């Protein structure tokens with residue numbers, strides 16, 4: 001059977017909303033675009049501006065240089081800090097090197113930085129739930145003394161915590177975690193440490209929660225789910241895990257070259273979503289690829305999103 005005839009078995013593709021770029025990612029990408037127009041290239045960005053390979057590759061083609069270490073940037077140059085947030089030590093190092101910093105940290109990540117500092121000042125011990133290799137926890141935990149916090153990644157880590165000597169404990173989290181897994185861990189910790197404090201609002205951001213809710217609804221309607229996003233993207237990985245947890249075969253793909261036709265065998269309904277760092281053009285390319293045979297495409301809006309963040313006054 002040819003690829004085309006397999007594709008023809010599908011009857012409909014549901015393109016779920018919300019999907020793709022969130023307000024923080026849109027803002028960070030726009031900051032780089034404005035900076036290119038204003039200052040030209042080479043322009044330096046510390047870490048991937050957002051965790052999407054296509055976004056990074058497109059900027060590289062325009063002359064943007066992505067670095068991990070501050071000392072890779074020539075003295076006196078401009079550097080943009082990524083949406084994921086950075087520890088204060090990097091700001092200090094950049095300034096000492098005479099660099100001009102343009103900060104693309106998402107305001108919702110900055111909120112967690114400020115919470116960490118405030119709770120530490122108030123004498124709290126911080127239990128921070130996040131991925132140890134992701135830049136976001138490194139930025140948040142870099143705001144406070146190592147002795148003021150512990151990083152846990154999952155329920156197993158939570159079960160190993162011994163905090164009986166801590167009078168004031170608060171839990172903060174990375175913005176892109178699984179809402180359901182986090183809830184389970186928080187409930188467990190509340191039972192163990194009844195005096196545990198939660199911040200006024202959950203740190204998992206609106207975009208992460210909305211995309212997860214949309215995938216739960218989508219899973220009830222489709223046979224297979226495609227998540228468009230990069231493996232570096234924490235929220236994209238969570239969407240894939242959630243689709244699987246909802247009982248649907250779910251695949252995370254960067255682009256159409258990673259799609260395997262046998263994923264769609266016996267699938268009449270295919271659901272498509274995308275992580276918060278995935279640009280629309282990539283989602284469109286994938287939809288075009290899998291609808292080659294003229295299969296219908298339907299938008300499925302689960303939650304209406306209208307949030308946007310203003311650009312910094314000075315870029």
Ligand code: SF4
Nearest residue numbers: 022024025106175205
């Ligand atoms: S996923 Fe949430 S925290 Fe991360 S950049 Fe987007 S809005 Fe900000």
